[in-house]
Amino acid sequence: MALTATGIGSGLDITNIVSVLVDAEKAPKEALFTETETKIEAKVSAMGTLKSSLSTFQDAAEKLQSGEFLNIRTVSTGDSDFFTATADQYSQPGSYAIKVEQLAQSQKLAGANVSDPTSVVGQGSLDFSVNGASFSVAIESTDNLSAIASKINNSSDNSGVTATIIKSDTGSRLIFTSTDTGTYNTITMSATDTIGTGLSDMFNGVNLETLQDAKDSIIYVDGQKLTSQSNTVDDAITGVTLSLTKADVGSTSTLTVAQDTDAVKSNIESFVSAFNALKTSMDNLSSFDVDEGTSSALQGDSIIRSLESQLRKMVSERVSVDGVESALYELGITTDRDGKLSIDDTELSDALENNMSLVEGVFSTSGTGLANQFDDLVESYTKSGGIIDSRNDTYTSQTSRITDQREAFSLKMDKLEARLLKQFNAMDLIVSQLNSQSSSLTSSLASLPGVVSE
Structure with a gap:
């Protein structure tokens, strides 16, 4: 009759012995699986951080892609109750005397x-x-x-x-x-x-x-009469839109349009800050701690190396502005030894006050303007199906393979455990049989004539 409990014949704790043997085989491999998964998870997280930093930088660059954000205007109408006004980048700084004789109305x-x-x-x-x-x-x-x-x-x-x-x-x-x-x-x-x-x-x-009755609006700009079908007049002064609110031909209001260099400067400073934040993020994601002997998740990664190379090349690009090549350093924006940008406030202020067309050209020239180039570069990394998404797909595939390997290895360990239990139980049965035979032989010898039991 077969044994129903392990270790009865030999007195050994077979279950524990098998468990120890299987764990000795399993632990190193599972530790390797876990280590690999942890590294992949760190890389996925690092890619998320990189994508976020790139998106923040892209937002800043987009504000310099168009003259709308570079040639910014301020508008003042004094305390006029007769109209409000806005001005775009095509308006010319200056002052204008405005009279509103009649508001447009519907019939x-x-x-x-x-x-x-x-x-x-x-x-x-x-x-x-x-x-x-x-x-x-x-x-x-x-x-x-x-x-x-x-x-x-x-x-x-x-x-x-x-x-x-x-x-x-x-x-x-x-x-x-x-x-x-x-x-x-x-x-x-x-x-x-x-x-x-x-x-x-x-x-x-x-x-x-x-x-x-249906009426047209009537206004005077510096004494010049203009009749319009609407109370929104956008063709009286180039780049200026007037929204008429009240009429009194006897009252004159002064409209003043000025270049808003402070707003443009703020946009450029935000761009530089975002570039430097991106560079810091890339450095942190790819660093190696010599003292600790530890590497960041993307240390030595080709994506970081390629992106750094492209950014470094772009900040030194010369852009053709009205046939004249110009660069960031002519606006007071230079690169330091760490690859980050710094601003010479005096030079930038001078460019904004006296050469806004140069500033606009360097950043927003169609196709070749630096803001457009940076935007295109970042888009190639962050867009759906772009470089970062492709890399994350690779990580997903690697994780899936590890999951499959874990399952296969777990099955292999189950089979090893079953085999060892079978072998030890067979051994235990043999030991039990030998013990039984030994006991029987001892009893037979003890019953022989002349054998004295002590």
Whole structure:
């Protein structure tokens, strides 16, 4: 009969012996798996840190890609109540005398009053024309004022009319307002009846009242008159948009446009700071601690080496600005021995005050401007499917392979444990049988004649 418990025959703790033997085989390999996984996780984390630093730098570079962020303007209107103003990079610094004679307004027409707005009006059509574009709305005999307004407002070919019901002491009436201001957007309207005269009685002839005429805005810039369809005037002064708010031809306001060198300087300083932060991040991710003998996650990594090389090359690039080659150092921005950028405040301020076109050209020239080059470089690393994503895919594959190897190794250890248990149990059975035979032999010898038991 086979033994059902290990170690009975030999007296050995077979389970513990097998466990120790299997662990001796398993521990070094599992430690290697864990060490490799830890290194991969550190690299993935490091890639995330690098990508974040690159994105921060890209945000700073993007603010120098366009003249919108370089040729920044400040606008002052004093304490004027007549308009507000904004100015883009194409505006020229200067002062302008502004008068607002008239604000633009929309035309408003009103139909006849009715005592009950829920009553039906008639059957036929309402025809509109605004700025040369016409549309018609079919009116059913069951339509009240609300239904008519809804049909007009929701008409797919509505060319610029909004219908609203207004209630007053004299009743309710439909008000038709041109969507846009100005005399070009005057509403022409007529009603045609197919049954009865209800529509004509409400919307034709003397029953169609003009509540407000369409008007153009009128302003004077340094004495020059300009008429506009809108209260937003963007063609009076190059690069300047005026938003008219009040009219009084007897009042003159002064508009002052100036170059905002402080804002541009701040954007450039942010760019330099972001570049240096990126360089610091790259140094930390690829460093080697001589005293501790430890390496950072990306020490010696080709991605860091390649990125450093490209950045170092770009900061020394010369950019053609109006046929003249210029570089960062001409703006007071130089590279130190550690590869970081530093600013000579005096030189940069001088460039901003006296040669803004050079500053704009070095950074934002289409294709070759440094801000555009840096943005393209960073994008190649951070975009979906870019260099960093490709590297992370490699790490994912490596992790997957280790997982497979762990599973295969675990199965191998299970088989080793089963084999050792089988071998030790077989040995234990043999020892048990030998012990049994020894005991039987001893008993037989003891029963022989002449053998005296002590």
